[in-house]
Amino acid sequence: MTADALRPARPVTLEDVARTAGVSRATVSRVVNSAPTVDPVLRRKVQEAVEATGYVPNQAARSLVTQRTDSIALVVSERERRPVEAPFVGRMFTDPHFGRVVGGLLDVLRPAGVQMVLMLVDDDTSRRQFLSYLRQGHVDGTVLVSSHASDPLPRLLAETGLPAVLAGRPAGTVPLPYVEVDQRAGARMAVDRLVSEGRRRIGTIAGPQDMPAAQERLEGFRDALAAHGITGAPWAEADFTRVGGAEATRRLLSQHPDLDGVFVASDLMAQGALQTLLRAGRRLPQDVAVVGFDDSEAARACEPALTTVRQPVEEMAAEMARLLLGRIKQPGDSPLSTVFRPTLVERASA
């Protein structure tokens, strides 16, 4: 009946394990970090001591010497909100897209033992705070989701020289790897579908034209139509929200009541577009066929279910995590971006 019976409140350290196993701290450290050069016998002994003591390494101490934290930041950068608007974070978090990105990242990070710190940047102060956080070495790298083209953060992030990956191609030229889907190819698939369904009076609801992704979807749309000999197709701009999509569709429809096909640059906006079309008495897809973009849950929730361009969000997020971990390991490697191929998911709306 020794004092061992009651485990002390004091956390177990390397020292304790070393004493229990009858070896030095260095050896315990080697075993814990699975260094190759350890005698199998001692290794067993240490492993048993670790088990017996319930030892868990102290990350702060480890980081202090290794200069690594085994964690990365997922940074969501949004446009500053005016004081009138409510508290609580902006659009990104209420978009189902966000959760899927988190899921894809976690899928790669967890097996690698890397934690994810979630940060929101939406004004000068939070941007400054985030940048010091980075420079402090709080995290080993960053995945940045930036939602607007005028965002200075991608460039500032690149200037830190620290490992980072962008979700989507940035607006200007930023020397940072990014992951995205081939926007033009996606738009082309949508158009081809509409045309093959016999539609000729085709319009589009585009996303915010200060965002590269939205621009490319619009350009891809036009190029694809041109390939079918159609030019000057009508379009309206919206903000990637459902309500925005509904309003833009109203504008488009009032000017072009004879539309028989619409490419909507996001499923959320398409949800709004369907509402507007239905209320305007159009039958879907008989009178107007609609193709969305994303293949989010919203597409399935639509009535009729939405034919849409699938963006493999989770796979893309997983790739971002892989790219980032790679750059953390080999900071010298040249920044390699990845572009995914979209696919068309055929449902009822077109």
Next chain:
Amino acid sequence: MTADALRPARPVTLEDVARTAGVSRATVSRVVNSAPTVDPVLRRKVQEAVEATGYVPNQAARSLVTQRTDSIALVVSERERRPVEAPFVGRMFTDPHFGRVVGGLLDVLRPAGVQMVLMLVDDDTSRRQFLSYLRQGHVDGTVLVSSHASDPLPRLLAETGLPAVLAGRPAGTVPLPYVEVDQRAGARMAVDRLVSEGRRRIGTIAGPQDMPAAQERLEGFRDALAAHGITGAPWAEADFTRVGGAEATRRLLSQHPDLDGVFVASDLMAQGALQTLLRAGRRLPQDVAVVGFDDSEAARACEPALTTVRQPVEEMAAEMARLLLGRIKQPGDSPLSTVFRPTLVERASA
């Protein structure tokens, strides 16, 4: 033209600031941590030196000595998925609810300078990993979102004795504070609305009956109907997803084709319910009135827009953050839970 011109790659430390300011490290530390006992003159000097050098404290070093990390974990605990199912994380992350919780938490954590680490627990391994992570002192506290009643995590978390707050009342008796909405009151509001609209043949689509929240919504529904002299109302159980809601409604409808009102225990399920009702040829709300629960974006996306019981998700999440920060500061305080009042949001479906 000194060597100062080119800032060294080596990060600035307390030592550097001390030298620049001509004081000891201790004094710099006091200034940085705004200790009261510092001469105003020295304080200025130090502040200037901090500014000049661009000093940022090293969190690892600080944590090592303070035993605090200024970060908390947001843990999502989900039921283990069968190997057949795809990789990538489960339901929680694709639920718009999740993003709103994140938003509410961040709203309180950011001003407090506390970071949020996102973790997913979905099997024994990840549960064990999370618990060591906690015991290692990686984070100062935990917000746990547990999605199923059989989850052992709330109890295990309580047993660590570390600061923690639960999102929603736990299944058994767990000595941990929680935040939730008054589920029964919410169900009563829904029923009262349906009854006041003249409905008498009322049914409900309940959530998974192993979840306390789902149970209480069902009980509240029955109690409220009883208060109106209605008993034996039909019900069907679903899993809080849109598809599940659609199927459950089909079952309910086939057995009770004369229903004229339905309380659906979540907006997502209500979205599915509306689809089923519409396809069954019911006019909404003339033939069947529907009331949902949550007031999520899904409610607005419904056609017709969904009358629903609003759960102030962001406010509740903010309260969780406040509770947790309080317990981190005063671990002795008794665990105080908070129950929020729901409100009815009137739209077109009832």
Next chain:
DNA sequence: ATGAAAGCGCTAACAT
């Protein structure tokens, strides 16, 4: 009010 000095727990040379 300030400084000197002792660690916090760990890893990585270096020595053996």
Next chain:
DNA sequence: ATGTTAGCGCTTTCAT
């Protein structure tokens, strides 16, 4: 292959 030792950057007694 193993142990010894010197820090990593910071806070916090303890003197002064």
